[in-house]
Amino acid sequence: MATYIVGxxxxxxxxLRLLLDKVGFDPQQDELWLVGDLVARGDKSLECLRFVKGLxxxxxxxxxxxxxxxxxxxxxxxxxxxxxxxxxxxxxxDFQELIDWLRHQPLLRQHxxxxxxxxxxxxxxDWSLRRAKKCAAEVEAVLRHxxxxxxxxxxxxxxxxxxxxxxxxxxxxxxxxxxxxRMRFCYADHRLDFDSKATLADAPPDLxxxxxxxxxxxxxxxxxxxxxxxLVGESTPKGIYALDSGCVWGNYMTMLRWDDQQFFYQSxxxxxxxxxx
Numbered sequence: 386m387a388t389y390i391v392g393x394x395x396x397x398x399x400x401l402r403l404l405l406d407k408v409g410f411d412p413q414q415d416e417l418w419l420v421g422d423l424v425a426r427g428d429k430s431l432e433c434l435r436f437v438k439g440l441x442x443x444x445x446x447x448x449x450x451x452x453x454x455x456x457x458x459x460x461x462x463x464x465x466x467x468x469x470x471x472x473x474x475x476x477x478x479d480f481q482e483l484i485d486w487l488r489h490q491p492l493l494r495q496h497x498x499x500x501x502x503x504x505x506x507x508x509x510x511d512w513s514l515r516r517a518k519k520c521a522a523e524v525e526a527v528l529r530h531x532x533x534x535x536x537x538x539x540x541x542x543x544x545x546x547x548x549x550x551x552x553x554x555x556x557x558x559x560x561x562x563x564x565x566x567r568m569r570f571c572y573a574d575h576r577l578d579f580d581s582k583a584t585l586a587d588a589p590p591d592l593x594x595x596x597x598x599x600x601x602x603x604x605x606x607x608x609x610x611x612x613x614x615x616l617v618g619e620s621t622p623k624g625i626y627a628l629d630s631g632c633v634w635g636n637y638m639t640m641l642r643w644d645d646q647q648f649f650y651q652s653x654x655x656x657x658x659x660x661x662x
Contacts, residue, residue, distance in 0.1 A: 388499060388643040390418040392628035393611040395451065396427025396470060398436065400638040400651045407649055408642065412443040418494070420611035421449025421505035421566070423487075424471055426633040428655070430455075431473040434483045448490050449505040449612065450566040457537045459484045489529050492565040493521035499643055501607040509564040510575045510598040511548035514605055520561045527558065546576040569613050571595050584615045596625045609641070 389410065394401055410417065423437060423446060424430035437444045455471060457463040459480075465471060474480060494503045495518075502508070508517050527536045539555040540562050548560060563577060570578040570592040577595075581588055594616075596603055607624040614631030621627050632638040632653050640649045 386414045388416045389640055390609050391640045392630055393422040394433045395422050395425050395633035396430035396433055397632045398429035398432040399654050400632050404640045404651045412440050417444045418503055419446040420628055421447045422451045424455050425451035425469045428470050430471050431477055438486050445494055446490055447494055447505055448492055452487055456488055460534055462538050491525050501609055503609045505566045506568040506612040507595045507610050509548050510600045514602050524558055524561050543579045568595050585619055
């Protein structure tokens with residue numbers, strides 16, 4: 386039995402299948418963990434959703450920002466963006482089944498044997514592991530069993546930018562969602578920044594990657610995440626694994642076999658850069 390972790394799919398189904406064929410993935414024995422953003426800019430988001438869902442217990446995914454936006458469009462709260470190639474999902478006979486399945490996915494997972502943590506964007510610099518799990522569970526409970534329409538409607542926005550355990554209501558839930566699915570850079574005082582999408586070399590000097598801030602959580606268990614394609618070629622601290630290598634932007638898809646720490650790569654098979662960004 387092997388455990389594989391793959392970066393953002395973003396609808397790049399062909400590359401995923403090539404990677405799985407390359408490693409001889411066997412869903413009867415192996416596990417596939419996915420860092421979120423199963424859908425959006427690639428041309429086979431429907432195939433990605435159906436495939437991951439169809440793997441059952443052999444696949445473990447988390448929610449990404451594009452997955453959440455798909456739920457928002459399914460609820461009629463947002464319009465489909467032209468750059469998000471998800472029309473086939475809305476035309477599918479199993480549309481509602483897929484959306485309901487997606488809504489029941491978590492924000493944070495921890496592997497029961499290997500111990501690594503997996504989320505889409507990262508873990509807030511203000512959170513202990515216990516706090517991170519508790520915060521994830523708060524949002525997951527609403528998505529699965531609560532007033533998820535109000536949650537999704539109010540998740541858009543950059544404030545509050547700093548965690549405070551006294552936060553309540555939609556502001557608290559919005560911060561949790563932003564940390565888990567949108568975070569990249571932070572200020573030294575742990576405020577989240579959502580304006581800069583620059584490379585590390587071009588980022589403003591007062592901004593730092595979230596994983597470089599002082600938080601003992603970052604050294605307790607390995608953390609695997611996606612979301613940040615511009616980290617391609619950048620080194621990260623020990624135990625921090627950035628797996629989004631921008632396949633949908635014409636780069637490549639990355640997969641890690643946890644058991645022997647071997648990486649596998651698949652170049653984009655289509656000119657996704659020609660899509661309307």
